[in-house]
Amino acid sequence: DAGVTQSPTHLIKTRGQQVTLRCSPKSGHDTVSWYQQALGQGPQFIFQYYEEEERQRGNFPDRFSGHQYPNYSSELNVNALLLGDSALYLCASRARGAGANVLTFGAGSRLTVL
Amino acid sequence: QKEVEQDPGPLSVPEGAIVSLNCTYSNSAFQYFMWYRQYSRKGPELLMYTYSSGNKEDGRFTAQVDKSSKYISLFIRDSQPSDSATYLCAMGVTGGGNKLTFGTGTQLKVEL
Numbered sequence: 001d002a003g004v005t006q007s008p009t010h011l012i013k014t015r016g017q018q019v020t021l022r023c024s025p026k027s028g029h030d031t032v033s034w035y036q037q038a039l040g041q042g043p044q045f046i047f048q049y050y051e052e053e054e055r056q057r058g059n060f061p062d063r064f065s066g067h068q069y070p071n072y073s074s075e076l077n078v079n080a081l082l083l084g085d086s087a088l089y090l091c092a093s094r095a096r097g098a099g100a101n102v103l104t105f106g107a108g109s110r111l112t113v114l
Numbered sequence: 115q116k117e118v119e120q121d122p123g124p125l126s127v128p129e130g131a132i133v134s135l136n137c138t139y140s141n142s143a144f145q146y147f148m149w150y151r152q153y154s155r156k157g158p159e160l161l162m163y164t165y166s167s168g169n170k171e172d173g174r175f176t177a178q179v180d181k182s183s184k185y186i187s188l189f190i191r192d193s194q195p196s197d198s199a200t201y202l203c204a205m206g207v208t209g210g211g212n213k214l215t216f217g218t219g220t221q222l223k224v225e226l
Contacts, residue, residue: 033212042216105157
């Protein structure tokens with residue numbers, strides 16, 4: 001079982017650019033969420049996708065958007081990058097019918113904005 | 115004030131010690147409580163999950179929840195160097211989907 005896989009693992013962008021991060025959920029999982037983890041901080045919830053729709057959103061601006069495909073994989077897009085967007089971006093998935101909030105996390109994509 | 119407070123450490127203990135990690139929270143709506151372990155350059159890994167006050171034990175790990183005091187703890191017995199990691203508490207509400215609120219994490223180092 002490959003678990004939750006994310007790509008790319010590392011990337012460097014400059015201010016104002018756009019970035020797309022990708023996530024494949026664990027086999028059998030259909031709900032995907034994205035979290036942002038700044039250095040020395042806990043993860044912060046960005047949004048959740050289920051059945052290809054955004055179902056819940058945290059306190060993040062519209063520059064952060066996402067998509068979920070029919071195979072349950074997901075993308076996180078961030079436009080007009082700011083220095084403060086530098087962080088580890090984590091994808092998490094949940095099993096169908098699993099108890100609430102029991103998530104499996106990927107290893108993350110580390111974004112550096114210069 | 116943050117919804118979840120956690121001492122960031124770092125915490126350094128000798129091998130074999132009992133480790134106590136703690137979080138406090140302010141939101142009474144939290145009903146699910148979790149502890150995650152995060153190794154360097156890795157994603158968080160679920161260690162313990164509980165939704166009621168009291169104790170839950172799994173091997174060397176014991177999770178304790180006191181909803182009346184809004185306080186949760188994780189105890190690690192017979193700590194090993196392989197336990198060296200950052201420990202994150204996380205909490206959720208019923209119907210909250212995948213939204214968890216995390217503490218800042220406590221960095222633990224178990225030394226030989």
